Ligand SMILES: Nc1ncnc2c1ncn2[C@@H]1O[C@H](COP(=O)(O)OP(=O)(O)OP(=O)(O)O)[C@@H](O)[C@H]1O
């Protein structure tokens with residue numbers, strides 16, 4: 001139980017007594033409480049659950065919120081009179097450099113095992129110990145300074161001019177233009193003012209590389225909040241940030257709720273990334289929450305991307321965000337040349353066209369690395385019987401089972417259902433089962449056959465499950481051990497591999513026909529990001545995109561005009577068609593093992609809203625979800641849209657409590673999704 005406010009009077013007749021006071025000061029600072037109140041109102045989600053989402057697990061267990069401490073040592077005023085051992089001397093030398101003391105673990109990190117030396121020095125009265133907050137170990141590395149180019153410098157100055165006020169900036173910088181360096185420079189300045197920086201990054205395993213770049217340049221306390229840190233570390237990081245003892249806080253989506261005592265700046269890297277939107281429970285968007293926090297703190301917020309979301313570009317158009325641009329690659333790097341290849345001529349067995357294969361060979365011969373991008377994991381998406389036409393389908397979903405050859409299974413990517421890979425058709429017992437289409441596993445296998453001497457690695461969700469697996473793979477790539485890299489979008493985003501000179505894109509055409517109105521935006525972002533991995537160092541790069549639709553307008557616009565122009569025209573279309581971000585959407589979803597129930601509940605929802613419907617609000621549906629059956633449940637949705645935000649929210653406020661009491665509300669699983677990013 002958390003107390004968020006105290007009042008003198010109440011209408012509640014029977015109040016429970018307070019059993020125990022856990023903390024002497026409030027765990028959640030006022031600003032964060034206000035933000036959570038906003039979150040609860042905006043997303044129409046119970047306040048208690050909003051608090052649950054915002055707090056690290058170990059701070060929700062009813063135990064006091066104490067910062068973990070450890071021994072810190074510092075030099076006393078006493079001068080050395082007797083001769084001391086060399087290890088003891090080393091300790092003293094180091095301590096002389098740290099007038100505020102240094103932690104035992106940091107000392108150990110520098111000098112190895114020194115417990116006995118410390119004891120002797122303490123007995124001699126030369127050093128003293130004290131309990132202080134345990135900080136993550138700072139690595140003692142060389143800090144090199146990179147000189148920003150004029151565009152980068154200009155951006156830093158522009159942000160700095162607004163440093164004491166709320167101002168959202170959209171930093172649109174092409175791939176490899178040096179956005180990260182801009183973040184580092186800004187962070188350095190904020191640190192000089194003794195303030196903290198909160199940095200959000202997407203959930204794609206990039207944390208360690210990103211953090212390394214900061215650690216190399218900044219000598220400060222950096223804490224990390226993502227899924228790879230333990231519950232204990234997460235709690236400590238949160239409390240250190242709250243106490244102002246952590247100066248740079250880097251984390252994924254939920255880190256947006258980290259309290260700061262000396263806030264100076266918020267940065268969101270790859271602001272277009274869909275992992276910023278939570279897809280279950282409290283369906284918040286971290287970018288939205290970050291904007292609210294920056295506003296309450298009265299500080300600037302910088303949102304960077306090579307492929308900004310149409311949401312943010314719309315805010316620029318409305319002059320709510322200030323646009324900052326990096327139009328050139330940093331250093332001597334140039335953007336790669338992009339070529340479309342008609343893949344109707346590709347080898348049906350492995351899906352590579354001759355042009356792409358020749359290019360792979362050429363780049364490998366030149367001693368470079370090659371990325372092959374395919375956004376589908378597993379071996380093949382279809383398993384079919386040649387004799388009777390049977391296909392392997394999931395019994396819980398409207399979806400096909402994907403062949404995973406390696407693990408010898410059929411796997412449903414939607415509900416996780418697993419079956420042994422069958423050798424003969426379950427319908428007609430024929431043994432002529434054939435797989436169609438290709439995923440990362442198949443591509444990896446083919447390339448290894450085609451280039452037996454060249455190390456191939458695969459980067460997808462299956463090869464990166466183990467903790468650190470992703471950073472190990474990345475290290476292999478950086479050291480040049482792997483030469484052919486096959487991967488899904490995990491490999492396409494954010495990486496800075498200087499020896500990659502060729503990127504091949506396989507089979508992305510589904511994006512051209514999707515029913516989701518965001519599909520083209522997402523495809524343009526993905527293609528631009530993956531293209532951006534080529535030619536980032538001294539060597540120039542090349543990109544080959546295989547498509548069955550080389551004449552499609554989408555490719556023409558994207559390749560000859562680039563992302564910026566493509567996004568502009570997509571945004572114009574959305575405005576003309578009154579689609580988000582030019583209108584506001586809420587989706588009510590319901591799912592149930594009984595198909596009728598889900599729809600009946602949404603019909604009741606709709607009827608309730610229609611009782612008092614503002615002119616401006618439109619209700620569409622209910623309709624079945626595009627994949628209606630998932631995990632054994634039937635799914636349906638109701639769409640509420642409105643040109644202005646307010647009437648939509650008022651409508652929900654008015655009716656939600658009545659609807660929650662509907663008899664079906666307890667039988668179906670239902671949820672409200674404000675500003676949905678995924679309408680499938
Ligand atoms: N001013 C500079 N001078 C020389 N090299 C630079 C400069 N700024 C950045 N770089 C280098 O250019 C490369 C690309 O920079 P960075 O990774 O920051 O780009 P980015 O814009 O974040 O890229 P992306 O959006 O593609 O992930 C890096 O290797 C970086 O060290």
Ligand SMILES: [Zn+2]
Nearest residue numbers: 394397412415
């Ligand atoms: Zn399934």
